[in-house]
Amino acid sequence: MNLMEKFPKLMDILLKYGHTLGYGVLTGLTAGGELIFSTTVFKCPCHPTWNLPYGLVFLLVPALALFLLGYWMSTRARLLMTGCCQRANSQGCCLWVNNQGCCTLCCQCCDNFLKMSTVSIVAPLTWVAVALLGGNYYECFASGIPYLARRICVRHTKNCSMILPELPCLRDKEPDLRGLLSKLQAQSQVAGWVLIAVVIILLMIISSWSTCQSPFSFMQLKFRDIYKEQELECFTNEAKRIATEMADMNVKCFFEDSHPGHRKLPTTKDWQQISQLYNFKSEKQYYTMLHKYVNEKKKSKYDLIEEEGSMETPIQAMGMKNIRAFPSGTMG
Known part of the structure; x- marks a missing residue:
């Protein structure tokens, strides 16, 4: 079978599993993009004031953007949003909780929101998990938290808390301080694996519950x-x-x-x-x-x-x- 004969079958597969492949590609690009960002774009300022906001921005803002992108890619979201203002003006707002129809509508809205969020949150959680496993973002913002700095600097020199914010930039210059970096990396990787485990467990629970509650055989x-x-x-x-x-x-x-x-x-x-x-x-x-x-x-x-x-x-x-x-x- 030549390539031209295989092409229609390939198109059928893409049409049938387009959304699944799209989210899979998005997740893969998310992991690859995080690795590129952490190695080329991200540069910790190594400053007591800027470490925390800088690290959190690189960790959370891309995750928020991916979450919104997931909503934008959702067919369910576009169905709900298209013309919703006109429908609200013609049908009125749902404000009375004692109205049975209104309660049904609110339950349907919550159900749709949960379904869309479950799908849209995969890519941002992938970003956060990969970032935590890498450790660069966590090292930066954790070194700017005074309370965490005091906990890490137990049994170290008195000026350890003052040096810690500059630690990400002294990685190769101060071999004696590499133990502190190892602690930060260990905490970051443990948090990453815990996040992955929690997400997998929640997805299994939601999927099992949805399957059990399905009205279909x-x-x-x-x-x-x-x-x-x-x-x-x-x-x-x-x-x-x-x-x-x-x-x-x-x-x-x-x-x-x-x-x-x-x-x-x-x-x-x-x-x-x-x-x-x-x-x-x-x-x-x-x-x-x-x-x-x-x-x-x-x-x-x-x-x-x-x-x-x-x-x-x-x-x-x-x-x-x-x-x-x-x-x-x-x-x-």
Whole structure:
């Protein structure tokens, strides 16, 4: 099999596991970036006043930036944020805790926030853990903490506390003080390994709890994942087709000075409904908001027909039928 034959399969893998690979690459780049920063950019000032803020800035500010970047990369976050101000203005703010709908909304918001934070926090914790294992940042800011300096300088000379802030810069000039650096490095590496262990344990607990509380069985979860992939692919293809037809029609009308034909498109409310995050409920087995939108709209249509005396039977629509029913404004 040549490279051109393998390329489509490679693209399928990238599309299927794009988010997982993206976060994996981000984590790897985080570890590599920290090593580069600690060896080339980071220069401890070796000053009693500046050691602490300088070291903490290099340790925590990149971690905060990576945390925010993780939120920005999250599809869930973009779904929640896009148009949220308009929805808040039209629906009102959630302020009354005795409202059952409001409590449900608040619980869903907390659940979404925890899910996004769990994913977004991986890269910043990687930065902090690698930085602590390296020890450079910890040596710098710890040497600027008077209390810690007194603890480290026990059984050393009286001027040890005064020399300690300058210690990172005297690494090769004062061999007698290398024992103090070894203490700082040991503390940093222990903190790094403790952080790694705590994160792994918490992730295992959260993952196990999420799996145990899942409303899906194992095979149903696999079916849902397959359906979501196929629905997204069908939606993209159908949207491209309809957008191309509309663009072609509008361009021709512009050059020919004619009136365009009218095609029924989803309303803004329809778009908002399928753009929300969907929480699965066992009594209604819908797998996405689009699946729910099409079936409930179809159900309301057939209820109306039955009220008018029609005996038509509802048809279960999934996959491509759901996609076509949404943009065309018809029933699947």
